[in-house]
Amino acid sequence: MLDARHAHTVLPNAPGVGYKPQHFSEILQDVRPVEWLEIHAENYMGDGGRPLAQLRALSERFAISVHGVGLSIGGESPLDADHLARLKHLCDWLQPASFSEHLAWSTHDSHFLNDLLPLPYTDATLTRICDHIDQLQEVIGRKMLLENPSSYLAFDESTWEEPAFLDEVARRTGCGLLLDVNNVFVSATNLGFSPQAYIDAYPLDRVGEIHLGGHDEDEDDHGAPLLIDSHGREVVDPVWALLDYTLERSGPRPLLIEWDTDVPDWPVLADEARRAETALARMTEAVPA
Known part of the structure; x- marks a missing residue:
């Protein structure tokens, strides 16, 4: 087992990118403007090999955020004990600056679905999610961040609005939140809200x-716009504008560019990070001295 030894315990209010192994050498050679990296937990739950060796080298230079995609926080079944144990092992070794998961479900009985599926926002769902987050945070010994989903339908049985639901989850469990601005834009377009x-x-x-992240444009059966959260292209201008709107209210935050499918060459991803750096710089300049 490798030793955890680095001191990057806090994510900077600066651009980060989702790490892809094909970019390893270029990231080490061309650091700016990226100051932190995100990895998907499930890609690093083995006992060794090149992935962990590369991650060790990166963690000595960058703060690392671990993003889980397989826990099924919103699922009706109990959290998978083996998955939790592997996640704890990774976090104990890596000591990441941040850990996050999705407000979604992806399992049914013993089957894992290759999608992050939305939930009805009810009191029963709220209780189940809070119980799962309490268990997760106790096992891994750290605070997690919960990400808002991208939605393609609304549930008639929902009795909570999503922002209030997330606020209540955070209040009850002490977790933090991960705000995906592209997911907000996708859901707003698909469901018809501002x-x-x-x-x-x-x-x-x-x-x-x-x-x-990027999204793809499609149409539903009635010809209305339908956006798909694909993470497979550049961030579009309306999402950058929504980011500006958000940062004006939140102040600077660690800001990640996600690009998980049709992954481009490193210079293209670095350009997206530079645009994020510019957005953050505008907020810093706007803060009175």
Whole structure:
């Protein structure tokens, strides 16, 4: 087992990117403007090999955020004990600056679904999610951040608005929140609400990270716009504008560029990070001395 030994315990209010192994050498050679990296936990739950060796080298230079995609926080079944144990092992070794998961479910009985599926916002769902988060935080011994989902439908049985639901989860469990601005834009377009009104209602004081990513455009069966959270292209201008709207209210936060499919060459991803750096710089310049 490798030793955890680095001191990057806090994410900076600066750009980060989702790490992809094909970018390893270029990241080490071309650091700016990226100051931190995100990894998906499930890619690093083995006992050794090149992935952990590369991660060790990166963690000596960058703060690392661990993003889980497989716990199924919102699922009806108990959290998988083996998955939790592997996650604890990773976090104990790496000592990441941040750990996050999704407000979603992805398991049914013993089957894992390759999607992050939305939930009805009810009192029963609230209790189940809080119980799961309490268990997770106790096992891994650290505070987690919970990410808002991208939605393609609304549930008739929901009795909570999403921002209020997330605020209540955070209040009950002590977890923080991860605000994905692209997810807000996708959900607002698909469900017909104002993304700015969502941000106005969101508990921004609980936000530990902000994420941005690309989406694909489609149409539903009635010809209405349908956006798909693909993480497979550059961030579009309306999402950058929504980020500005958010940062004006939240102040600077650690800001991640996600690009997980059709991954581009490093210079393209670095350019997206530079645009994030510019957005953060505008907020810093706007703060009175």
